[in-house]
Amino acid sequence: MTIATFIVELRRADDFLDRCNWPVFLVVVLLCGIPKHSTFAVAATAMAALLIWRKDSRLSSIGQLSLALAWIDFWGPSFYLLFDRWFLSLETMIAFEPLSWFTQFTRDGNVIDNGAGHSIMVVEGCSAFRNTMTAAFVWLCSIKIQRLEVTIHRIVVLAFALGAVVVINSARLALLSISAQSFFFWHDGLGFEIAKFSMIGVVFVIFFFGIKQEPNRKLLSGRGLAPVA
Incomplete structure (x- = not known):
């Protein structure tokens, strides 16, 4: 379009x-x-x-x-x-981080085990990579359709949006690891929709309030800082 x-x-x-x-x-x-x-x-x-x-x-x-x-x-x-093995290991490591506070959880590569007979393997379909690509494309389209320039500020906005996508996806992976009931809820049930629309909503809010907002040039000048053109 x-x-x-x-x-x-x-x-x-x-x-x-x-x-x-x-x-x-x-x-x-x-x-x-x-x-x-x-x-x-x-x-x-x-x-x-x-x-x-x-x-x-x-x-x-x-x-x-x-x-x-x-x-x-x-x-x-x-x-x-x-590089899928590297990406999957990294995303599994991020998802495992909050679970590492609980001693029963263990991680081996891209597998997380809850220590009670339930484990998950993070595969390509679980990765946030495609979602980050989609978010970046939406960011680029938003900038182009509004005739805006690519500035450091807007690149930072993109970085925040991509980070949010990874965090939400990693949180879902962590929840999938807790138990079989939690897995079915967050993988096949309402939890999947919650995670999906949360991701869409957060990215939309970040782009809506961030892309067109530039630092106040007068304020930056008064502080001796040069705004990014």
Whole structure:
């Protein structure tokens, strides 16, 4: 939708693309229509390479969003598969941290055992990686659709949102580890919906109140600090 908005604005622009780039652009668009993740990723990446360095901010925005789509659809998951054991061990370690206060709980790699016959193994479907990619894409779309600049402040806002996603997901993993009853509630029951909508709600609040809020320039100047442009 965000990309379509920029394309509609550019439909009458004389410098939308140079003549020599139009054939490449049309081939890329056709490739994007092929229902195959790898083909779409290559096409979207080619689109990004074609547009991301353009002087027109709208064209460069389309390029950035195309690259983000390629990442979230194919490159990101492929990267995750290369290091999935490391990611899963890290997320299990984070989830185990509050449980470590209770001596009966133990962790071995990406397995958490409650010491009473119940254990869970954290697998790819439990990871927060895809949710962090989605949150980052929403952040980028929010910035582009509002014609805002990427500043240090907004990068910090993104970091807080990604951290919130990881914390909520890790809390759910910890709750899954407590007992079989807790597992069924937080994995298959109402707990899954609670965790999902909590994650969506927290990310929305962080982006809604954080993305457009910039530090007061006068206040920063008065304290001898330079605002980030």
